[in-house]
Amino acid sequence: MKIINIWGEVSVTLETSEATGLERALVLVLKSSMILFAIALAVLMFVTVVMRYGLSNPFLAIEEAAILLGIWLYFVSAGYVTGTRSHICGGALHLVVKQKKSRNYVRLMTTLICLGVTVVALWYATKYGWFTFDKGRKSTYLQWPRALWVASMVFGFGVMTLFLIFQSIRDFKIIRNFSNTAQGEI
Template identity: 40%
Template structure:
């Protein structure tokens, strides 16, 4: 059949020419360098940790909501501490998901540039520049997030009902932003290598 003879890309990343951190690191595993093997090993452990964080926090959030309904409407004994636990679990789930989506590059992107030009040099430079700008902006956000965490830690701020340290909530966005910055840095590294390649470098 004619469709069987077509060279269909294996994934949208291959079709659109985008570099995905997870795929680039996996491809680097085949390299003979010890750096490639070490990077792959560390990244796989990090990805496994992210999956566990998202799974446990989402499971805990679901069970917390069920417990709240049972205690409030069946036992008529509402526990206000659940109102503090829910945002805690949700934050860890959200920011873990943000890191994981950055790893797979599944966040929303415009992709308008590919409609204007098909020049791989221009597209490669534009994507590397966009990643660099995103990384810089994320570092600025991380700085202010760290300032908030440090402030709450210094004053010993605690939650109203459970009396848990406030940094348990705050650490979620610090860890999330640090993980996103790591994957954006990896993405930028591979994009710069790609730009060098398409511009005739070695």
């Protein structure tokens, strides 16, 4: 079964694309982390329900830990879908723009815009992370450093930035190779 992406092309997996070994390794680590975080989150939620409703003893620290795991799961997943280019997107570009060269330019511009937005988000997340770390803020029940929560944002945006840099380079090479091929055919 062929899956057509928004560019009107057959989607490729990271294994069949020109991804670097670093990208493949990072995707594997992220995928494994997502599985572990999801299982840990499910166990924590089950324990919370048992303690709250079965034992009538709500232990709010578990809920705080569940939020921490959920946030890490979210940002690790954001990095994963950015790395595999499997994020939800929509469009009719392939219906409107018929020339592959033009679609490649749009794809590069889209990647560069995403990279710019992600770098700005990474900047603010890092700035907030240092602020939280300097203030020594702690969570309410567990008394863990709040920087653990903010670190998930910094990690997620950092990984997304790295993947978008790789994708921008790859998109640029596709355009350059397409132009060189087109000139050779004339």
